[in-house]
Amino acid sequence: MSAQPFATACYHCGLPVAVGASWSVRIDGQARPMCCPGCEAVAHAIVDAGLADYYRTRSVFAERAEGVDLVPPELALYDSAVVATQGEQREGVYAHGVYAHGVYAHGVYSHGVYSLDGIRCAACVWLIERRLARLPGVREAQVNVATERLHMTWDAAACKPSDIVQALRGIGYTAYPYEAALHGVKQEKNRKKQFRQLFVAGLSMMQVMMYALPAYIADDGTMDAPMAALMQWASLLLTIPAVLYSAQPFFRGAWASLRARMPGMDLPVAIGIGAAFGASVLATLRGTGEVYYDSVTMFIFLLLASRYLEMTARRKAARALEDLQRALPAAAQRLAGWPASRQATMVAAASLAEGDVILVEPGSAVAADGVILEGHSDIDLALLTGESRAQARVPGDELPGGAINTTQAIVLRVTRVASDSTLARLVKLVEKAGQGKPRIAQWADQVAAWFVVGLLLLTVAVFIGWQMVEPSRAWQVAIAVLVVSCPCALSLATPTALAAATDALVRRGVLVVQPHVLETLQRATHIVFDKTGTLTEGRPLLRHVEPLATLDAARCLQLAAALEAGSAHPLALAIRTAAPSGAPHATELHSEAGQGVEGTIDGMRYRLGRDGYAGAAPAPRWPDVSNVYLGVDGVLLARFELADALRADAPEVVRRFKARGQTVILLSGDDQSVVSRTGAALGIDTAIGQQLPEQKLAYVQQLQAQGAVVAMVGDGINDAAVLRAADVSFAMGGGAALAQLSADCVLLSNRLSALDDAALGAARALRIIRQNLAWASVYNCVAIPAAAFGLINPWLSAAGMSLSSAVVVINALRLRRARTA
Structure with missing residues (x-):
């Protein structure tokens, strides 16, 4: 069968067009040839939609459209x-x-x-x-x-x-x-291909070195011409797989950048490989001249190795985020007749409704947000919060969807459906993460593009100069200049550092949603905190127990916990959480709305609630303190002081930001006296209370108008507007969904110290990026002139360029080791 003759390339996909083919599309005033009806139909659709600019801005050909059913x-x-x-x-x-x-x-x-x-x-x-x-x-x-x-x-x-x-x-x-599974299969397929290319390049490099070494160490006359020729032919055969297979990414990238008229870092690499290989083949055929097979294979292998490291870092960072997406189970065991019946029915997690009761067995993930009705267990929240230790949970505690039950079976009442669960909200945030680049990465890409253009012009000038001085070395020196340069360090190491830093922060419970977070946080001059739920726990905690009769504090707390055993009120939860073990059992419980609860314990009738309800006594009044009294027969036994306590890590976080020279501000809607006391306790000089959402927004905008770079930290719905307006914003993981969706970063762990982790991570990431950029600049400033003056030969240039790329990538990977100080 004779070969089909071809006339030109398809304007859409780049494949050859058979002689006599009649398919074409008019683009930019010219009839462009097409190789098949499919490409013709696709090109027509693009042009008819007014999108012909695609052909002027693309950097590579499209996939061939032959056989594509446009309306399947x-x-x-x-x-x-x-x-x-x-x-x-x-x-x-x-x-x-x-x-x-x-x-x-x-x-x-x-x-x-x-x-x-x-x-x-x-x-x-x-x-x-x-x-x-x-x-x-x-x-x-x-x-x-x-x-x-x-x-x-x-x-x-x-x-x-x-x-x-x-x-x-x-x-x-x-x-x-x-579908995560199919997407993962595709990524794994690409990884395996990159590894095969790396393996082939490494194998070629080692074998070629075996034949090149005797030529390097041989003295004049110790290796005859036939043996030298045999070595060169063997090296040529071993280099061909590396050039034709392993170097494919460089040639494709170079061709793409040429078509886009935007020279990229693959261009000098491809020219260097092609020129060195072409010169070597010509020298081998002629039987005279220098060969660079060892330089070519070494160059390909080392550069592929550095890129494989970069890809591995990116995949590891992305895996931490993708684990969130896979954490929510597809099914749940619903207890339709609970508590009368324990018969469980397997249902789809998406079909759960608010109020459904489900059974969560040991080792299973919680299918939706809910409240524990029965059972005590340890819960693994590592995926959601970064907390490595399992946490004890008891009836009345809330559990987020995606948490892992580790010890005992528990019964849970669903409070949010799966599509609105804590994990589902985080998945939405993950989908936003990683889109776009911070300014420093964009700057590095722009510099790399100009660097490549300058390098190509310099190479031409060096070649012409050496042709005038010593023509025999002109080609060798030009190749060395192309090979020794390292634009990769500018474009490669910056995203690697950001990916590694993001991975380390996710493992510590910090989800970076927007690309500018690390860069802007490092530049922030003012750190503005909300109070409730941010600097404080956002829920009442037992602060003090004051016995008022003969019973001690521990016994009074046990009695109070017994009376509140079945209550979901926040004050009741605080009392139960603080009570020591061994609480008695209360019967004949009766509650009065707005007053309290009473019940019988060991034959005596106790009351817990307001002072007038539990017994008559004067009560101190503080705007930020709730007082609950325990009484029996009208006699008060104890006073329980509950308040929204400061987070344990809040003082240290505030101290660290102040130590860095940043201004810390407390901006809250609470009463001014409460805000002032909180600010004084934390050492915050500027504490402003009674602020409506629009007043918070105006205050932050006023700071920005004065030249401040503002980082805002909040958790409530009323913080959404100011979070969006701040230069960089952080939402607490346990806060409102709207606040999280408006923020640039979410503190999944709900620890305020995670904010300091983010600040430390930002400082380390920017420091390492600057180190990489400085190294790349110094290296190129030294290596390129040395190569231009003929002081570095091609094989040494290949080693230097590849090792330079490896240095910046390995330096960036240090960020994966999370540090807390």
Whole structure:
């Protein structure tokens, strides 16, 4: 069978176009050839949508569209879910995934996450987002190029999932609902390919070195010409796999950057490899001249090794976030007849409703947020809060979805459905994380691009200069200049440092949502704290027990705990938590709203509650203290003083920020006297109370107008506006969902000391990034002139460049070791 002759390349996918082919599309005023009807249809769809700029800005060809069914029948499966009705919020389960439905001001909306195939460069992102923005009813379309995911929000009445998939297929991209397992399989496949390329390059390097070493150590005349030629031919055969297979990423990246007219760091690498290999092949064929097979294989191996390290760091950082997404179980054991019946029925976690009672067995994850009704157990919250030690939980305690029950079976009443659970909210935050780059990373990319252009011009000048001085060395010196340079350190090490720092912070319970957090926190001049739930626990704690009769404090506390055994009131929970073990059993319990509770213990009738209810006595009045009294037969036995206590770590956190020279401010809606006392206890000089949400916002904006860089820390719904307005903001993990969604960072552990961990992590990350950039600058300033003057040969240049990349990556990986001081 004769080979098919070809005339040119397809303008859409770059594959050859057969002679006589009639497919074409008019783009930018010219008829562009197409290789098949599929590419022609896709190109027509792009041009007809007014998106021809895609072809001017793309950096690589698109995937071939031949055989793509633009309207596949299975698209209807995406629309088979029950659509939410006005006023509801539900979930629809599609053939290949789950989409959340909700309600906005003008109707019902849906949100979905898609995996994308066919993304080749930044122009693909531009094309996808603009094509989808033109669909009726689409409210938001964001592509995360790093994870190859599309986040969509659309009006369910005007747009269907099949419309989205069909629109993407129409411009040559395949989309399907995101599934963590499939996405992980794809990532693992790419990792294995990179490892195979690294392995082949390493094997080639070691074998070539075996043949190159005798030539280096041989004295004049000790190796005859036939033996030297044999060594060179063997080296050539062993270098070919490294160049044709292992070096593929560099050549593809270089070609992409040339097509985009934006020279990237792969360009000098590819030119260096190609030039050194081409010169070596020519010298081998001629039987005279220098060969650089050892330099080529060493260069490819060391650079691939540094990139493999960088990829590993990124994957480890991403894995900590993806674990959150996989933590919520798909099923739960519902106790429909509890407490009369203990018969458990396995149901989908998504079908649980508020008020359902579920059984959580040892070793199982909690399917939804709830309150323990029965059972004592230790709970592992490591995934949610970063706390490594299991924590004891008793009836009345709240548990978040995703927590792991470790010891005893417990019975739980669902307080939030799975789609609105603590973990589900965190997953939404995770989806926002990692999109975009901080300014320092963008600066590094821009510098690297200009660096590459300057390097190429310098290489040409060096080659011309050596042609005039010593032509025999011109090619060798030019190759050394190309190879020795290290733009990788500028573009590679900065994201590696950020990924490693993010990984370390997630393991300590700090979820970085926005990319600028570490950089802005390091520059912050003012740290503004809310009070309740931020500097304080946000719930009453027993501060003091004052016996008023013959019984001691411990016995009074046991009696009070017995009376409050079945109550869910925050004050009752505080008393039960503080009571020593061995509390008696109370019977004939009776409560009066707003007054207290009474019951019989060991034949005596006790009352617990307000002073007038438990017994007549004068009571001290403090605006931030609740007093609860225990009495019997009208005689007061004890006074329990409960207050919203300061967090144990608050004083040290405030002290550390002040020690760094940052101004600490307390801004609260509470009474001024309470705020002043809290500020005095913490050593905060500026403590402002009685602030409405709009007043908090105005205060922060006033600071910013004066040149301050403001970091805001809060937890309540009323903090959402000021959190969004601050330069960088932090929400407590136990705070309101709206506050978390408005913040740039969430302290999952609900520890205030995690904020100090973030500050330390920010300082270390920025310090290491500056070290990397400084190292890259110094290295290039020394190595490039040395190579240009002929002081460094190509193999030494390859070692220097690759080791330079490895140094900055390894330096960045030090950030994965979380430090607390």
